[in-house]
Amino acid sequence: MKKIALIEDDQDLYSLIQYNLEKEGFAVVGLQTGKGALELCRRERPDLIILDIMLPDSSGLEICKALRADPDLGGVPVLFLTARASEADRIVGLELGANDYIVKPFFVRELIARIKVHFRGPAPVSKLLKCAGLELDRARCRVHLAGQEVSLTATEFRLLEFLMSRPGVVFSRQQLLDAVWGHDRAVTDRTVDVYVLRLRQKIENEGGPAFIRSVRGFGYSFNSEAPREQLQ
Amino acid sequence: MKKIALIEDDQDLYSLIQYNLEKEGFAVVGLQTGKGALELCRRERPDLIILDIMLPDSSGLEICKALRADPDLGGVPVLFLTARASEADRIVGLELGANDYIVKPFFVRELIARIKVHFRGPAPVSKLLKCAGLELDRARCRVHLAGQEVSLTATEFRLLEFLMSRPGVVFSRQQLLDAVWGHDRAVTDRTVDVYVLRLRQKIENEGGPAFIRSVRGFGYSFNSEAPREQLQ
């Protein structure tokens, strides 16, 4: 569960935001003054900080500057929430290191949506395709079968990737050629057979599940139906 | 130099934004229609995409969805620029995968500031990248192997830094050229081979770990898998 620090002096607004954040499943820690904000963040290590700029005892801008200077908190997204709407204010806020600048009045649900943008992470999470002991890691271009790495060639990898990304769907040889080899390439459709064979030899160690299913007269598909031992 | 794709049908607004982006040192590629936007992005590989929602021939929302589904472009920040100001519109836009949602009319300098937020690097990455005796200090631009300093040229350093910052992820030669050399430079992709070789000669003293992995048909990656002595 993500933890959000909320620094906002207006009691009503504080409660409103807190209520909505908690409804969304976030943990909220916060203050209605600016004084202890830095210490709070150091102690609580929030995943994101919502900062009012005009606080009675100190400026949100100062707090932001201090946060950015802190080696432990420098990477935490800061989101300004303020009534100061002028172009100059916005630019100062953003250039000071804030990740977003929201002007009051604002829509609560937009605030939530913007918070979620930061948690979506710029991390192009390595998309893993998994099925019954078979794991394909797109980012790493690697395939593991029961924990053991299987070495595939580029074409084998792309073919398996395509089939695994649409489990159960049957593709004709021509469709596979278009998708994996490319429309422009002029390749015999029997080539697909050979690659399916090569894949099977590598990932279907005998006794194991039959991952690739031949559909007579139509083509091939990745076996989504709990590909346990084929009992024929 | 960062490259920005601008999809905006209004001619005046397009020119205004283009002028200001270029003044800030960004390279701008763009279209005034939505039709070829996806192809443009696939071809140009921008670092950020500014997208109008209401285009004459297609919807920016659709383009965004397609961008997010593309494995190569899914990680590129998308910034909506639109007159649709309702709460529902904003939420749809942000939840569709946009990284920011700016309502017209807007301040040009705020747009620039928000773009820079994305380039500040969402990377709260540590200044020191380490892996099995290899240490790269971003701030000092120095590399140590088993305590000994290794002297790298600027290009070698940037290439190693990029690879080490995303261990395990495989990058095509083109991606590496875009990231390390920059989009604008016209460089053969074979050049990457040469730099990988030079790096290997400097950091892979024989008998030691194999840090850079060649992935035939795909590209190169930094070896994250506990690159201990190769036992062959």
Add this chain to the structure above:
DNA sequence: CCGGATTGTAATCCGTTCGTAACCCCGCAT
């Protein structure tokens, strides 16, 4: 302005991978 370092390209070498053709095998319909 010189000389070394750095950068990018071209050319070569070599093992791997690719794609095809040919053949085999199986199930099915006549």
Add this chain to the structure above:
DNA sequence: ATGCGGGGTTACGAACGGATTACAATCCGG
């Protein structure tokens, strides 16, 4: 049985992709 259509399997030459070397162009400090 027999022929046929479609998939499985094998083998092989061609093409590709990556490593490596050599070299020209450019940068940069003295």
